[in-house]
Amino acid sequence: MKVAVAKRMLCISSPAEMTQYVREQKKLGKTIGFIPTMGYLHEGHASLFAKAAESSDCVIASCFVNPTQFGERDDYVNYPKDQAHDIQLAEKSGIHALFLPSAETIYPNGEQITVKVNAKTNVLCGKSRPGHFDGVATVLTKLFTIIQPDHVYFGMKDAQQVAIVGSLITSFHFPIKLIACPIVREEDGLAKSSRNVRLSSQERAEAPELFKGLQSGLTKLKTGERDFAQVIETVETYYKTHLKLGIVDYVDVLNYPDLKRNAPVISGRVIIACAVRFDQARLIDNVTMDCEVSAK
Amino acid sequence: MKVAVAKRMLCISSPAEMTQYVREQKKLGKTIGFIPTMGYLHEGHASLFAKAAESSDCVIASCFVNPTQFGERDDYVNYPKDQAHDIQLAEKSGIHALFLPSAETIYPNGEQITVKVNAKTNVLCGKSRPGHFDGVATVLTKLFTIIQPDHVYFGMKDAQQVAIVGSLITSFHFPIKLIACPIVREEDGLAKSSRNVRLSSQERAEAPELFKGLQSGLTKLKTGERDFAQVIETVETYYKTHLKLGIVDYVDVLNYPDLKRNAPVISGRVIIACAVRFDQARLIDNVTMDCEVSAK
Structure with missing residues (x-):
């Protein structure tokens, strides 16, 4: 007699283990959907998780506050964190695995090698955040290499980020489809944030x-x-x-x-x-x- | 009746086709060995191909004169090329596929996104070649993403390059084993070049x-x-x-x-x-x- 087993979301903190997990999922013929986040998850993230579940067999999210995309140290240190809540919300959203790496494992040799974004940065929000998108592109390159997703999901709220992720995927030839998800709004039109x-x-x-x-x-x-x-x-x-x-x-x-x-x-x-x-x-x-x- | 068919080396110029080829090889359970070169192949390269055949099921080499690692335009334009000879030597070496992309397909949006090497560059040959290793790391990131090798083979002749490739693999979490191959020497000890x-x-x-x-x-x-x-x-x-x-x-x-x-x-x-x-x-x-x- 087979017993139905409640499937629990995996929490993985090691990059090598995550790559191994993805490898196993791909062997089963599953497509991988990935949503990178900085944690402190809310409805906006949940809507991306739901979107991912529509088009990917295995949905993976990451919660990682990336030190290299912050202009000021204080801003990074004070960025809100609530891992217990993140795990709860992610599990409730029905995603399959949550990647929760430390800064030390993502940057094993510091910033010896980084990614530089040479276009699309000197407009909109990028103008007042020098180096921000270098940090974003650096961490995404690492995450894309670790997780090797078929699809990645980004909210159009940060449209400049979506545009730059598109450039990153094209430039480095990641075999990834970028899915830009519409802005989720309150009843009165205010973009959720x-x-x-x-x-x-x-x-x-x-x-x-x-x-x-x-x-x-x-x-x-x-x-x-x-x-x-x-x-x-x-x-x-x-x-x-x-x-x-x-x-x-x-x-x-x-x-x-x-x-x-x-x-x-x-x-x-x-x-x-x-x-x-x-x-x-x-x-x-x-x-x-x-x-x-x-x-x- | 089955007829033995001589297996011919594949020549592939499209990144997407190369990624597809690798995917098929991996589905067959084969490990991928990769040797990036700038073409104009000689015995030194052939020794790397032979080394790769020892430890990888499917051996792929690339011939690509990477414009972004040259200091001067002239040096790039005048870099020796002989594709017919490269194909002949590669085929004779028994490798399975040769990747011959154009600069336009490798850099589809120019240099919008590049890789920056922030360590190990200001010594030895790097001291007199500012930006050289940025170009090397940029093109290798692209090639590693396209070919997704299990093993990459580099000659220890350019020891600084080997050290930086090691940093690149670690930094970006490529699931790749770097195999540094010993310098091949003439009878009298002169390193082949x-x-x-x-x-x-x-x-x-x-x-x-x-x-x-x-x-x-x-x-x-x-x-x-x-x-x-x-x-x-x-x-x-x-x-x-x-x-x-x-x-x-x-x-x-x-x-x-x-x-x-x-x-x-x-x-x-x-x-x-x-x-x-x-x-x-x-x-x-x-x-x-x-x-x-x-x-x-």
């Missing part, structure tokens, strides 16, 4: 304006506007009128995923992206659209 | 002194000398006496593969390395030795 809890109630009431401003830019595009500056101005004007507490860090319109202006006028896929600073939280949001060349 | 043909007959007669000088350093170590400077001086003095045409570029003694002095006195594995310039060729050579701490 662990930072939202840091908003005061007044700020929280204002925060949905970020998305509305981006939508005003979209509307402009839909009416045939193809001038970069005009679309940016539309969004900026919206924010000037509607934001009382938030301070605009940037609004930009760029081709996506190239993250530059491919031509003097807008054509092809573009992103409208913004960052707005509130008292205790800096929020980012974006929308993308495929634009035909307008006859306007 | 495609550059040796550029020596005049007088220079060729003098060239074996390089190895003899290194051996004088080894003898010093064997008698218990543990002072770095003393061993270097021994070799330098030998060259002063025995080299009439060659000009010493460097002689150095370092811990291996760390490529630095791990302690004030010599202990553990060390390399004695030299570079000597002749009129049309710069030759390098090295010896390594495991040293106990001497009671001298």
